[in-house]
Amino acid sequence: MKENILETLKNLHFTEYEAKAYLTLLQDSPLTGYAVAKNSGVPRSRIYEVLDNLTSRGDILVSLGNTPQYTPVPAKELIKNRRQKAEENFELAENSLAQFENSANDRENIWNIMGRSEILDKVKACISSSSTRILLEVWQEEYEVLEAELKQAAARGVNVTIIAYGEIVSDFANVYLHYMGDAITDEYGGRWIVISGDDSEVVAGIVSLGDDSRAAWTMHVGLVMPITEVIIHDLYLMEIMAKHRELLEESFGKNLIQLRRKFSIHPDFKKHYVD
Structure with missing residues (x-):
């Protein structure tokens, strides 16, 4: 079951490490970076790079302090955000590529x-x-x-x-x-x-x-x-x-x-x- 979820997250443009970290936070949060690495199997040398990527994308939230802690954006919200972004990209692509319509319709x-x-x-x-x-x-x-x-x-x-x-x-x-x-x-x-x-x-x-x-x-x-x-x-x-x-x-x-x-x-x- 877990492997299927990881594959689903990869289809949503998560890397393997990002998928593991996000799924770990869904199961238990908030967690420190150290705890995320320990529970997810993501190498400690990579965990903060992974968490920074997830944070910058808006997939997780961080509470800053002496020891930062991380919590995931709820799954439904994540999917809603991904769907909205995909629709925006499709609309942008449609408008941007319209200029090539004549050449495509040879x-x-x-x-x-x-x-x-x-x-x-x-x-x-x-x-x-x-x-x-x-x-x-x-x-x-x-x-x-x-x-x-x-x-x-x-x-x-x-x-x-x-x-x-x-x-x-x-x-x-x-x-x-x-x-x-x-x-x-x-x-x-x-x-x-x-x-x-x-x-x-x-x-x-x-x-x-x-x-x-x-x-x-x-x-x-x-x-x-x-x-x-x-x-x-x-x-x-x-x-x-x-x-x-x-x-x-x-x-x-x-x-x-x-x-x-x-x-x-x-x-x-x-x-x-x-x-």
């Missing part, structure tokens, strides 16, 4: 992302940075991972529109259930994800290969425009199928199978992107 590069979780993390970042509209093509498995971020986006006024593969139900997004549903997974041999944020950023890739999943992220207009428009044209198709499915399937077969076969280059009429 609109000429296309970046490769490997791994399903890494891809979904980038999709979450795209969702969080969107302020106007999110267009998303997604399977149910990945939607469940992204639902919280999508709901937060909708709550701040972002229009969220989803083309769903599988049974996706949402009370905050416009959901279009793909007319082929899960059957399309068999034809393509895997699941993909495509997102367009504010018509200015896209992430697109395969997410059903575990660590071998791969996607591209870019703000390059040469890809953002056609990928966004492909999603929009899929939405056109969802609307058309909803109103005229019977007529279209009379012309092109169930689920428009004749059209899909017409433009397939494989004898089995399946896609082989992930072979």
Whole structure:
């Protein structure tokens, strides 16, 4: 238990000696420097340097006199102070680094992302940075991972529109259930994800290969425009199928199978992107 607490204090930027001294004072105080060294195992040659560091940071208090004594700031107060300082540092960093935003959002590069979780993390970042509209093509498995971020986006006024593969139900997004549903997974041999944020950023890739999943992220207009428009044209198709499915399937077969076969280059009429 004590070792776990020491590790926790180290994560709060205590050195090992500082953590031992502070924990000793939590257990028994006030103490003289000599007593802290004796009870904590911190070398006597280092104890006053350690206590001075803790005092200057405000983690402990000292009563000056012929023999100074030390007492810790209560744990709750320590955590509150650390949290406040961290928030101040994050705010300072955000303001200081804002000047580099344009260089970071390089609109000429296309970046490769490997791994399903890494891809979904980038999709979450795209969702969080969107302020106007999110267009998303997604399977149910990945939607469940992204639902919280999508709901937060909708709550701040972002229009969220989803083309769903599988049974996706949402009370905050416009959901279009793909007319082929899960059957399309068999034809393509895997699941993909495509997102367009504010018509200015896209992430697109395969997410059903575990660590071998791969996607591209870019703000390059040469890809953002056609990928966004492909999603929009899929939405056109969802609307058309909803109103005229019977007529279209009379012309092109169930689920428009004749059209899909017409433009397939494989004898089995399946896609082989992930072979």
